Amino acid sequence: MKKLYSNKWQILIFLLPALILFCGVLIAPIGASAYYSFFDWNGFGEKTFIEFSNYRELFTSNAIGFMKALRNSLLLAALSVGLQLPLALALALALGKGIKGERGFLSIYFMPVLISTVVIGQLWLKIYNPDYGILNVFLRKVGLESWTRIWLGTKKTALGSVFVPTLWQYVGYHMLLLYAGVKSVPPELREAAMLDGATDGQVNRYIVLPYIKPIIKISVIFAVTGSLKSFDLIYVLTNGGPLHSTEVPSTLMINMLFLRNRYGMGSTIAVMLIVLCFGFALLINAIFREED
Numbered sequence: 001m002k003k004l005y006s007n008k009w010q011i012l013i014f015l016l017p018a019l020i021l022f023c024g025v026l027i028a029p030i031g032a033s034a035y036y037s038f039f040d041w042n043g044f045g046e047k048t049f050i051e052f053s054n055y056r057e058l059f060t061s062n063a064i065g066f067m068k069a070l071r072n073s074l075l076l077a078a079l080s081v082g083l084q085l086p087l088a089l090a091l092a093l094a095l096g097k098g099i100k101g102e103r104g105f106l107s108i109y110f111m112p113v114l115i116s117t118v119v120i121g122q123l124w125l126k127i128y129n130p131d132y133g134i135l136n137v138f139l140r141k142v143g144l145e146s147w148t149r150i151w152l153g154t155k156k157t158a159l160g161s162v163f164v165p166t167l168w169q170y171v172g173y174h175m176l177l178l179y180a181g182v183k184s185v186p187p188e189l190r191e192a193a194m195l196d197g198a199t200d201g202q203v204n205r206y207i208v209l210p211y212i213k214p215i216i217k218i219s220v221i222f223a224v225t226g227s228l229k230s231f232d233l234i235y236v237l238t239n240g241g242p243l244h245s246t247e248v249p250s251t252l253m254i255n256m257l258f259l260r261n262r263y264g265m266g267s268t269i270a271v272m273l274i275v276l277c278f279g280f281a282l283l284i285n286a287i288f289r290e291e292d
Contacts, residue, residue: 030274036267043263054268066269069240069247070276076163076248077227077280084167085219088174093204095175096182106179109172117169121236124165128152128237152238155245162237162246166230174219181212217288224284225277249273 037054039047058066091109095102112120127134128151136148151161185208193203209216231250234240240247240255249269257266 030271033267033270033274036264037271039264040262041264042261043257047264050264054264055272058265058268058272064252064265065244065247066249066252066272068244069249069252072159072246073228073230073248075159076166076230077224079163080166080170080223080227081220084171085174085216085223087167088171088219089178089216091171091175092178092182093208095179096185096208097200106176109175111172112169113173115169117232118236120165120169121233125152125237128161153242155242158238158242158245162234165237166233169233170223170226174223177215177219177222178212181215182208185211213288217284221281221284224280228276228280229273249276 036047038049038051040050040053041047058064095105099105126132130136130148130150130153133151135151139145139147149157151157189207189211190203193207198206229250230248231254234246234248235251235254238246240251249272253266253269253273256262256269
């Protein structure tokens with residue numbers, strides 16, 4: 001081992017290509033975004049240094065709408081943690097017991113993750129179509145025509161309608177993570193608990209869940225940060241509408257960059273997204289550490 005670490009130059013040479021790629025793909029764009037966030041710039045002409053004005057405007061101006069977009073993202077994050085993860089955990093616990101057709105169910109639940117998000121967006125656009133969409137057609141067939149809506153065109157239903165495809169697409173992803181943790185629980189622990197008269201619910205509560213807590217933490221982090229940086233599905237379904245009711249920071253950032261030509265403000269939103277994702281990841285880590 002000492003001999004291995006004594007060849008520091010050789011180690012550095014082998015690590016250098018990956019380090020260059022990491023800095024070029026991740027670190028450099030973050031640095032550039034942080035730099036441009038201090039300027040008023042349209043992407044072509046002269047840059048004007050304005051210090052922290054973009055950050056002040058971001059949190060104080062209703063015209064930007066960042067706080068509303070952030071509130072929508074936090075609501076999606078709360079729904080993901082409160083609905084998506086419990087559903088994924090229930091599926092993982094059910095499949096982890098070794099039911100018949102276990103591998104088939106795993107493939108079926110994980111299949112939406114493999115489909116392009118743009119394709120999923122187009123699919124759900126058809127489902128939500130107010131005229132021929134399967135959802136409204138079904139409601140009419142069962143006599144609930146009063147329940148039909150323009151699901152993606154009404155402020156009250158648009159955000160919830162966007163969340164449903166998100167839940168459908170990623171519940172299999174979290175289920176697979178949690179399923180791997182459930183299957184890693186030593187069988188001896190289960191058998192010992194069952195011999196002591198524990199029910200399936202007690203085994204899950206007192207043995208399985210504490211054992212897979214690190215996996216649950218990772219799933220919570222992925223769910224929260226994924227909601228904060230959600231973009232593609234919302235962009236395809238509503239593009240932030242109607243009347244910005246489904247606007248999230250990522251769609252607002254694209255709007256600033258490419259529609260309003262405010263590259264400085266767009267970079268500011270990008271920086272805030274990075275800070276929020278890292279901040280929530282650290283917060284969730286701290287919460288789970290306190291529980292441990």
